[in-house]
Amino acid sequence: MGWLDYVWLGILAVFQGPEMFSLFGIGISVTLVMILMGFLLGIAVGSTPGLAGPMAMAIALPILISIFGFTPDALLPVMGFLLGIMKGATIGGAVPAILFNTPGTPDAYMTTLDGYPMTRRGEAKKALRVAHFSSASGDTFSDIVLILCAPFLAVVVERYLDLPEKAALLILSLAFIAAVISNSVGKGLISLGLGLLAAYVGTGEDFYPRLSLDTQVLAQGFPVAAVVLGVLIVGEVFCRLEDIRRDRRLKSSSGDIVQAKATRLSGAELRGLMPYIGRSAIIGTAIGALPGIGSTLAATLGYASAQRRYRRSGKTPKMGDGAPEGIAATEAANSSVSGANLIPVLSLGIPGNAAAVFLILAAETIGGFNPGPSVFRQMGDAVNPEMVIAFGLFTCMMIANLLNWTIGGVFMRSMGFMSRIPKHVLLPVVLLLTLTSIYVQETRMAAIWFTVAFGILGYAMRRLGISPLPFVIAFILGGNLEQTARQAFAATGCDPLFLVSSAVSILFMALTASIIVLSLKRPKEAPE
Amino acid sequence: MKRILTAAAAALGLSALSTGALAQDWTPPGPIKLMIAFAAGGGADTQARLIAEDLETKLGWQFIPEQVTGKGGMNLAMAIKDEPSDGSVIGMVVTETMGYNMMAADAGVTPDDFTAITTTAGFQMGIVSLSSKGWTGFDDMIAEAQGTPLRFGVMSPKLADLAYLLGEAQGVEFNIISVQGGRAVMNGVNAGDMDLGFMAGIQGRGVAAGELVNLASALSEPLVQTPEAPMLSDLGVPFNADGYFLFIAPAGLPTEARDAFATAIGEVITTDGMKSNDMITKAFGGPTVIAGDAAQALVSDYFDAAGRLMEAASE
Numbered sequence: 047m048g049w050l051d052y053v054w055l056g057i058l059a060v061f062q063g064p065e066m067f068s069l070f071g072i073g074i075s076v077t078l079v080m081i082l083m084g085f086l087l088g089i090a091v092g093s094t095p096g097l098a099g100p101m102a103m104a105i106a107l108p109i110l111i112s113i114f115g116f117t118p119d120a121l122l123p124v125m126g127f128l129l130g131i132m133k134g135a136t137i138g139g140a141v142p143a144i145l146f147n148t149p150g151t152p153d154a155y156m157t158t159l160d161g162y163p164m165t166r167r168g169e170a171k172k173a174l175r176v177a178h179f180s181s182a183s184g185d186t187f188s189d190i191v192l193i194l195c196a197p198f199l200a201v202v203v204e205r206y207l208d209l210p211e212k213a214a215l216l217i218l219s220l221a222f223i224a225a226v227i228s229n230s231v232g233k234g235l236i237s238l239g240l241g242l243l244a245a246y247v248g249t250g251e252d253f254y255p256r257l258s259l260d261t262q263v264l265a266q267g268f269p270v271a272a273v274v275l276g277v278l279i280v281g282e283v284f285c286r287l288e289d290i291r292r293d294r295r296l297k298s299s300s301g302d303i304v305q306a307k308a309t310r311l312s313g314a315e316l317r318g319l320m321p322y323i324g325r326s327a328i329i330g331t332a333i334g335a336l337p338g339i340g341s342t343l344a345a346t347l348g349y350a351s352a353q354r355r356y357r358r359s360g361k362t363p364k365m366g367d368g369a370p371e372g373i374a375a376t377e378a379a380n381s382s383v384s385g386a387n388l389i390p391v392l393s394l395g396i397p398g399n400a401a402a403v404f405l406i407l408a409a410e411t412i413g414g415f416n417p418g419p420s421v422f423r424q425m426g427d428a429v430n431p432e433m434v435i436a437f438g439l440f441t442c443m444m445i446a447n448l449l450n451w452t453i454g455g456v457f458m459r460s461m462g463f464m465s466r467i468p469k470h471v472l473l474p475v476v477l478l479l480t481l482t483s484i485y486v487q488e489t490r491m492a493a494i495w496f497t498v499a500f501g502i503l504g505y506a507m508r509r510l511g512i513s514p515l516p517f518v519i520a521f522i523l524g525g526n527l528e529q530t531a532r533q534a535f536a537a538t539g540c541d542p543l544f545l546v547s548s549a550v551s552i553l554f555m556a557l558t559a560s561i562i563v564l565s566l567k568r569p570k571e572a573p574e
Numbered sequence: 575m576k577r578i579l580t581a582a583a584a585a586l587g588l589s590a591l592s593t594g595a596l597a598q599d600w601t602p603p604g605p606i607k608l609m610i611a612f613a614a615g616g617g618a619d620t621q622a623r624l625i626a627e628d629l630e631t632k633l634g635w636q637f638i639p640e641q642v643t644g645k646g647g648m649n650l651a652m653a654i655k656d657e658p659s660d661g662s663v664i665g666m667v668v669t670e671t672m673g674y675n676m677m678a679a680d681a682g683v684t685p686d687d688f689t690a691i692t693t694t695a696g697f698q699m700g701i702v703s704l705s706s707k708g709w710t711g712f713d714d715m716i717a718e719a720q721g722t723p724l725r726f727g728v729m730s731p732k733l734a735d736l737a738y739l740l741g742e743a744q745g746v747e748f749n750i751i752s753v754q755g756g757r758a759v760m761n762g763v764n765a766g767d768m769d770l771g772f773m774a775g776i777q778g779r780g781v782a783a784g785e786l787v788n789l790a791s792a793l794s795e796p797l798v799q800t801p802e803a804p805m806l807s808d809l810g811v812p813f814n815a816d817g818y819f820l821f822i823a824p825a826g827l828p829t830e831a832r833d834a835f836a837t838a839i840g841e842v843i844t845t846d847g848m849k850s851n852d853m854i855t856k857a858f859g860g861p862t863v864i865a866g867d868a869a870q871a872l873v874s875d876y877f878d879a880a881g882r883l884m885e886a887a888s889e
Contacts (some may be wrong), residue, residue, distance in 0.1 A: 115623070116614045116619060116620070116623065117620065204765055208767065209751075209767050248644065248649075249644065251731075251752055253645050253646065253648055253675060253678050253679035253680075253681070253731075254679070255645065255649070262652060262653060265644075265645075265649055265652065266642060266643070266644055266649050266653075411614060412614065413613060413614045413616055413619065414616075419765075420764070420765060423764060423765070425764070425780075425785070426783060426785050427783055428779060428780065428783050428785065489638060489640055490640070529753065529754065532752065533751045533752070533753060533762075533767070536725075536749055536750060536751045536752065537725050537749050537751050537767065537768070538749070539723055539747075540749075
């Protein structure tokens, strides 16, 4: 079984999977339908201020699992749907930013700077076209890098890293995430520590349930979905509900401006945008490949780099006054984060952002696919089913890109009305859907109480300026970290210094220490 | 001795079932909660869900599967203990849960606090390594272990004890690495993180393809796939890793309910064309049905044996 065989098997797994219906005698696989549905839903969700891709992924996941079950056949349809949401939301995020000056997600803030002025000039449609073109370009570029890099990196990790080095690498990743996600490394570490604490309740190798306070409820540990959805989604909803209560002013809308009809982008215009898109795509991909640094920083850096270049060119209008180049640079940068973010997920099993967290959650819940270096292992003549799934996922991403290039633009430009959905209606619906979907998956009432409790924790963390993402990532990696460390300890014949027993692990631990120390020295007002 | 005992117990159980006329009439009081002690998506979980699916198709009983994982099945045991014993809740564990793990957990319960319903399949537990290691048999591995300690992957504390006793009996030292689940052992062995490990049937395809080799049988009988491999008893270890998947219920489940479950499960997993039969045949080498009193006797036996194993390993 060569690599190309796996690529082909992955493509077949998507197209020849369980059939949904047949069209002119040709069976349409359920995976294809799910990618399309996820993608359209993603655009709608991204276009709605107050909703975001990860929210939709979180709510969809338990519902999808209850439909598709826990068989390996469920992996591609479910994850294809989630990937579709992820990609759809990425391009959808520009819609409210351009039309209504309200960024749907933080990473679309920079898009408002040039997008909204263009709308006021009557060029909204053109701005949306620029956003779509740049976003789709950045996304596709990022996916190609992912497909080329992830298997290679996984093979290197698997071949050269032994158990102690793997444990050191996990510690390094966690330290990196804690240091870079939030402004304050201290707060990042608090979030991380709490996440590890939650991960260690009820787990462990002993038969005695750890940290369970002698209760049967805690002895099984916290359900993953309850913790992740609680902190990320319910916590966010609580915060926003409070914001609405505090701030009842209505944002001004710009519905009355007459929009120009001729909106096609000429070839010359596209050629002018390409250098900006290219640079931003590279910046976004590089940032995406590092776990924990989000698309907001990518957008900021992409915009800043474009600004320098644009100023030298001396064109008008100035950037910030409605230059398509500004939109292109921002959208290409924040969109190219999403594909590259899966590099650490697929090659190391380390999630770097909320979307990746839900993809890992899907894989873990369904079973049969464990993101990590073992995915890309060659098994001689036998087929490695996990590698087939991995290449199936790559195929899903490419199909989503194809959808993006073909129908994405049209659909996106029709989504303006989503911004008018009032938040005070939207948020309770999200809350109810989240709780319902958790009950669907866990089928016990305790899971709901856990979700609400972790929602309150997520709310408190946001109000205290502590990013909840290190918490969630640490919670997901906690078990993995403990097992790898225990195994490394046992494998080295119970050497207490196993973390500094080889050159590679010493390097990883030294990097861990220096990341923390350097972040402590960083001035407080550094940009996020 | 144990083998004879098991066989006798099995025969007894089957004959008890054939007389269970009452069992035919019993129907569950409502939807049945099916607790599963295994991670979602794995072979064991799939087996439990397919059995439930087959029963739903065949008898119209309704199942609500629920994952209660962790602590080698003890989380499930402690949770199911206080559930109603009217047939509305059953669970799937391995016999090791009711044996070694229940003994080791010291949680104040014994197999008598549960009703054993029926086993579904046994394990083809072997001691396995990559064939690229160059070991053609058990002795080659021991010869290499004389020089440097080898890494031995295990997926339960009982197997860790067995690995330790095996090393002791052979005069070598193993660095015993505990992981969660048989697949993790196989991944570890494949990745070179471990030199050898216990695998409970998952090695079948790899052995057939010539990539993995069964160095020894961890059972009280030879492995079906590699009958020439020595058994633990040949290697100086008076214990074995015999075990089965087992359906249980809280203590006090009425006999007619127990037998109705056992008969129904036994029938679907041994009937050609049923999904669970197909899966069990592929993944676990075929169904093994030990039901009712025989199953109860089996777990009591394992529970007692666990005490002796722990004593031996702690010496």
